[in-house]
Amino acid sequence: MEMFGILVAVAVLLETVSAASLGVVYTEGGLVEGTNIRLGYKHHMDVFKGVPFAAMPRRFEKPTRHPGWDGILKAKEYQKRCLQLNLLMNDVRGSEDCLYLNIWVPHVGGVVSSNLPVMVWIYGGAFLLGGSMGANFLDNYLYSGQEIADRGNVIVVTLGYRVGSLGFMSTGDSKMPGNYGLWDQHAAIAWVHRNIRSFGGNPDNITIFGESAGGASVSLQTLSPHNKGLFKRAISQSGVATCPWAINKTPRKFAEEVALKVNCPTDDSMADCLKMTDPTVLTLAGTLNLSSSPDSPLVYNLVLSPVIDGDFLPDEVHNLYHNTADIDYMAGVNDMDGHIFTGADVPSVNSQLVDTPIEEVKRLLGSLTKEKGTLGLDNAYSTYTLDWGSKPSRETIKKTVVAIETDYIFLIPTQAALYLHASKASTGRTYSYLFTEPNRLGGILSPFPGWLGADHADDLQYVFGKPFTTPLGYWPRHRSVSGYMIAYWTNFAKTGDPNKGDLKVPVTWPAFTSNDHRFLEINSKMDSSYVGQKLRLRYVNFWTSVFPNLPVVTSE
Template sequence: TMAKLGILVAVAVFLRTVSATSLGVVQTEGGMVKGQNIRLGLFRHMDVFKGIPFADMPGRFEKPKRHPGWDGVLKATEFRKRCFQLNLIMTDTRGSEDCLYLNIWVPHGRSVSSGLPVMVWIYGGGFLLGGSMGANFLDNYLYSGQEIADRGEVIVVTLGYRVGTLGFLSTGDSSLPGNYGLWDQQAAIAWVHRNIRSFGGDPDNITIFGESAGGASVNFQILTPHNKGMIKRAISQSGVALCPWGINKNPRRLAEEIALRVNCPTDETMATCLKMTDPVQLTKAGALNLSSSPDSPLVFNLVLSPVVDGDFLPDEPHNLYHNAADIDYIAGVNDMDGHIFTGLDVPSLNSQLVDTPVEDVKRLLASYTKEKGTAGLNSAFSTYTSNWGSSPNRETIKKTVVDIGTDYIFLVPTQAALFLHASNATTGGTYSYLFSEPNRLGGLIKPYPSWMGADHADDLQYMFGKPFTTPLAYWPSHRDLSGYMIAYWTNFAKTGDPNKGDLKVPATWPKFTSSAQKFLEINSKMNVNYVKQKLRLRYVHFWTSILPNLSFPE
């Protein structure tokens, strides 16, 4: 009978381990939290925590403060509201000022996880919109960390930060210094560093990653001296600190415009008045002007952005890359990242039937090179039309417009950031990529022409594993691509080398060096032949060397 009892006990223990591997109630600095445990398969479970506060509700235009904590067990099972922001069409507001919360996905195998690498996601949205959970379609949130955490065996954290006027308004002096949204992100990273061990994470192996304004934010977070020793690696997707929209060089002018819109004076009482203004009005006053044209491109309207404040950013970003010397860094862009912008600037771009006038190409280039006057325009125009031949066809002209936008807004600044990182690096590795999976709606739905490559944000669905979550919406080749991205990204988070880790990759991704400038082209057809070098070198050279050195016209 003792033998029988032993077998029964063994079976009971076995059933318990099969039934749930879970952290249960977790002790954090603010108090106890309990998430939700989901079963993913035999011996695969995951704890999901939604809505853990990483800071107190922030004061208006103030840095975030530590959360005072709570009694009892906080039920962390619902996403909290996103930070106060405009809706997509800029007519109304949504969200709350009480929004500094984060979400955590922790995968478990046969036993409860410990010492896992941690990946912290920072969302994009032009510093104007976004939320830690991303767009929601039938309860399938874009930024759900589940697939990355499960397939890559890493902890995924997503965080909220203030955007728009409440996150980035600055008077350019100490009365309203700005960068509140960046301080929020920093507070969340610091919270993860202090608390993630209780969730089975390794506080000494934190990778931050983000896209668009989130990619630029990632870059700012590794450049600021305030994160010393907290971040091990970083990934910037379609956005770096050097992007033309990354820093507002004249915040005072914008602050005065916004003050006038909400009936505040523009004298020394401006800051006091703004602090007392209704958040709905403040947020609406920061609306993006969407009426763009080749003469006033949309990218120049993205003005609610970080500022060089002497604190978070003690200097211009290009002078701060020494702070990232021991941080491993991946940065890259999508091959048609600029399409989302140039399609609004040049409306004929997305029409299959209408020609895009060469005049519009010139007008767009004139806007981007206006500091250098006619000399700048002529030099740019000859650079971008050198392969046109005597009579370029409709598609050639349209693609050139997208290339110009992509280069100026994303690609060239990203190459510059890679150069600066590589040349300042001590132990940190540098990796460059170009994502080129054609948009799934290309040729099917306006505004996507048949020649469409990867538009801005097209990479997100693959990185977050949507082809696995909603298999019916994708082809098998999309699942291949999603698998590749999750493999490279999570291998990198574990080892600092995207090729080394638990997941196999289709091609060995070489480091980026200033001399060889190698990069990996990522798409569903990729293989070893997709390792390339000197990405659009002629155009990078034009924007970084030729244009700045043109003598300014008298």
């Protein structure tokens, strides 16, 4: 027995001595050292947290290259998120010095990795908040790349970018053109392209992926001519460039509101005054009005967003899809993505015991179709109530309200983006999905109704492998979904085809083409019956063909 103990000790010692690790890595800014963690026998991972990809940004200017450092930078802790409002919007958190990224590099079989595919994550948060590490629960960060990197054998990178006033405020002219957060993302992608080989990555096989405002950011990065050749593939989850909240058409109006709050003039000297204003004051002044009603839906209040600046985005987004011709693109939505908005606009939707008045459904539709007047409302109402019958149930009405906002805010724009990508593709492939794993909080004792499908952001926990990280918080079916998503996502990152790679998938996912619009429904029960065609065709047809061709109402 003693002999056995000695042999085990020797084996552990030998493995520790030969632990696969990159050690100190050479980057353009200087030397960096991360943390090496042991995941199993001959199975290690290097984690680098807080690697600078740009200098501390100057206010309302594009990021610049980092000047570098002497000695070895210890990259072992997440750096602060970019200066932003807290969730209650009554205080700020974070720092202006925030352009850092984090890297997870898996090593399998005791050999240091080389030439691995790279996946670069862009977080969401309405362009208003968020961080490269995501929400933290008991030191378990949402955007830890460990599970994806380990299971998919890919390098995962997460990055920070400016949000809120400092990231997206624009005067609508060359003095303060905006899109600073998008430039930060671009600088991080470019840094990864230039440096990732030193970390064992393949600079010619980079996939960018993101969710919500991060998904829209991914989409915008594919459209910008500034990213030519920097990445090969892209995944947008619940957010694309064509979403109604992704581009602010009237940025000057919001900039003037902020200027008045911080005692700056609204004339030609506005930009100069804003640049000299305390960043905390600027951030606090950039609060959005999050109170809403059926007559003033929340989606119209998300005004701190990217702009058509003539530089990063040289034209309207639908005219830029030629730039995506050689990029493989995967995009999709959650089946009840709009629920988070509906809960604010029509609160009765979440009450199990209260009817949602049909009048509120009409008011909401009226707000979303207002430029087409009564004709727009009547057409929309008849489209959404076609299957109601004479006495629709309480649940039917509530589900319809959620469907209306899901369609308008996420699903229809995503179908449009997929169609535009497929129609301009030369070598780039296109894939469409609908995520339908029911929300874990829906049910009798919960604030949410039992019929709730996948709400906005419900996909994140599965893509980042949380059912494996914290198994006690999930059922086996949740591990199934997480395994499926990591397989499809990392296969796609490796080969441009979610079915081909190192991981087996439960169902073959057909490509989306301009003719057949095929998609995959993702959930724990998947089999071949979950491959569909022409997702929500009646509603896509209404919003993309019928509605745009109705005459615009000119007010007096």
